[in-house]
Amino acid sequence: MKRIPLVALLLCLFFVACEREERRFREMPAAAGRRNTERLTSLVPGPYTADIKVDNPYGYNAYAISEGKRLFTWYNCQGCHGNGGGGMGPPLMDARWRYGADPEQIFATIVEGRPNGMPSFRGKIPEYQVWQLVAYVQSLSGNVPKDAAGGRQDNMQVRKQEQALPDLEPEREAAPQQ
Amino acid sequence: MTTAGRGIQSALEPAGMQAEKIADLWQFFLVVCTVVYVLVIIFLLAALFRRRPEIVPKAVSPRVRKAVIAATGLTVITLFALLTASIFTSRGIADVPDRAIQIAVMGRQWWWQVEYDDRDKSKRVTTANEITIPVGVPVTLHLRSSDVIHSFWVPNLHGKRDLIPGKNATTLTIRADRPGVYRGQCAEFCGYQHANMALWVTALPMAEYAKWLEDARKPSKIPSTAEERKGQDVFMNSPCPLCHTIQGTPANGKTGPDLTHFASRRSIAAGSYPNNRGYLGGWILDAQHLKPGAYMPSIMLEQGELQPLIAYLESLR
Numbered sequence: 045m046k047r048i049p050l051v052a053l054l055l056c057l058f059f060v061a062c063e064r065e066e067r068r069f070r071e072m073p074a075a076a077g078r079r080n081t082e083r084l085t086s087l088v089p090g091p092y093t094a095d096i097k098v099d100n101p102y103g104y105n106a107y108a109i110s111e112g113k114r115l116f117t118w119y120n121c122q123g124c125h126g127n128g129g130g131g132m133g134p135p136l137m138d139a140r141w142r143y144g145a146d147p148e149q150i151f152a153t154i155v156e157g158r159p160n161g162m163p164s165f166r167g168k169i170p171e172y173q174v175w176q177l178v179a180y181v182q183s184l185s186g187n188v189p190k191d192a193a194g195g196r197q198d199n200m201q202v203r204k205q206e207q208a209l210p211d212l213e214p215e216r217e218a219a220p221q222q
Numbered sequence: 223m224t225t226a227g228r229g230i231q232s233a234l235e236p237a238g239m240q241a242e243k244i245a246d247l248w249q250f251f252l253v254v255c256t257v258v259y260v261l262v263i264i265f266l267l268a269a270l271f272r273r274r275p276e277i278v279p280k281a282v283s284p285r286v287r288k289a290v291i292a293a294t295g296l297t298v299i300t301l302f303a304l305l306t307a308s309i310f311t312s313r314g315i316a317d318v319p320d321r322a323i324q325i326a327v328m329g330r331q332w333w334w335q336v337e338y339d340d341r342d343k344s345k346r347v348t349t350a351n352e353i354t355i356p357v358g359v360p361v362t363l364h365l366r367s368s369d370v371i372h373s374f375w376v377p378n379l380h381g382k383r384d385l386i387p388g389k390n391a392t393t394l395t396i397r398a399d400r401p402g403v404y405r406g407q408c409a410e411f412c413g414y415q416h417a418n419m420a421l422w423v424t425a426l427p428m429a430e431y432a433k434w435l436e437d438a439r440k441p442s443k444i445p446s447t448a449e450e451r452k453g454q455d456v457f458m459n460s461p462c463p464l465c466h467t468i469q470g471t472p473a474n475g476k477t478g479p480d481l482t483h484f485a486s487r488r489s490i491a492a493g494s495y496p497n498n499r500g501y502l503g504g505w506i507l508d509a510q511h512l513k514p515g516a517y518m519p520s521i522m523l524e525q526g527e528l529q530p531l532i533a534y535l536e537s538l539r
Contacts, residue, residue, distance in 0.1 A: 069514040114517075118477045119464055168461050170519045198369075 064192050067107045100147035102179040106192045109206075112180025113194055115173055124161070127202050128184040133161065137184040137209060145187065145214030150178045160220060186211035231405040233377035237425070238398045240315045240380045247311040254304060315380075318395045322360040325353060329365070329372030329385040329408065332415035332516060333479055333492035338435070347438045348467070350479030351492045354424045354438075356431035357401050364391035370413060376406030376423050384410060398425035405493070414515035420493025441470025442482045442538050453534025456527045461519065468538065478518065484538045491516065502532055 102108030116122060124133030134142065143153050154174050157164030165174070183193040183206040193206040203209075229235070236242040328335040338347040355361045365374050367385035374394060375382040383394040398404070408419035426434060445451045454471070457463065463473030469482040487497050491513050495501040504511070506528065509518035523531070
């Protein structure tokens, strides 16, 4: 019985140290996005190798995901995508992805833009904030660990909070023809 | 207390009618409470030193009864005196004329947005972390918050007033009676950089205030040198305009401080650092070092872009 407080204290220390809670204010993630952004052509000189998969540096960080949620409003993403349900732009909380659900593909979508209206934010959003946005977009279809996804809304609740959204298996959807 | 009473951020050096009444009330409370405290201690010591043999009295003697009644009566009278003084101070503070200048103040993590309203939209002025007011004229501040509860406190001018998010504006009417610069701070814990959420109130004679307002209404200065022109291009092509507005240019972001007359301000990052070339460069490149957690991101610039950008920002008088 005497050991319970000690164990509890150690557990607390364990959780304090966990990546989920870390607030990395000054991090500049490696330029992972640059090398692996999608190419406009599939022709590549030299030997063929599969692209190296990039992990979102913020994929399991509650603070970064909540920052992504704030930036989603501040950079007016919700102006077209609504609160994830879509509007002028496609919904982000369903399973269908026109340009890929991998972190580097979402990164490329934000930085390079896409046909039919997605603007290019190249040079307009610092890279680490793009990764935070990527983490938030992933959380909208349950593709980040549940315990790191957002659990509250500041505005009127129009959908379930990200924690409660179903974990959807990404499906490919053809981009609309102009 | 004597050292705390010096300077630009002190409730004991009132510069306005309300702060003066609050300071008077505080002095009154201090005197009364000191007298009471000294009396209590004297009687306590007397009781200790004039100890009597321990006999339990059968009945309270008339002398003791009288003393207790007198002490109770005196306590009640003293408390009522304090209450009355407090009520009269509150009423005196609230007693300001209707025709006042209206300024909207929005508390944001972690800075203050200041808007001078006008029926004519082209005459509205938006600035940040600095409020300029005329001397001797009541100014009504409409206090709102965009995120969490903040509290507006400029000790030289008035008491505290909370800014509540999702609620109609709370109001605070201040009147500065002598010209000067007074510092204020957020007085309600509001997050990581609460301690660095300061603001300045500048009280100017009416004529100077009118001149200031006229200047503030103008759009930003057009860059005049090649370097400033390059700096403006850097500004427009970097993340800056997504959050900041510069009147007279395409930059119209609404989430960061308005920079139209940025160079005329005393400080950057809500009173955290002086507004000079060195700190400004550091703030642009690595805001997260100077104010960790603030919503100003650290900006990556190409070589040769920083100096023109600073030159442009410093030209925005």
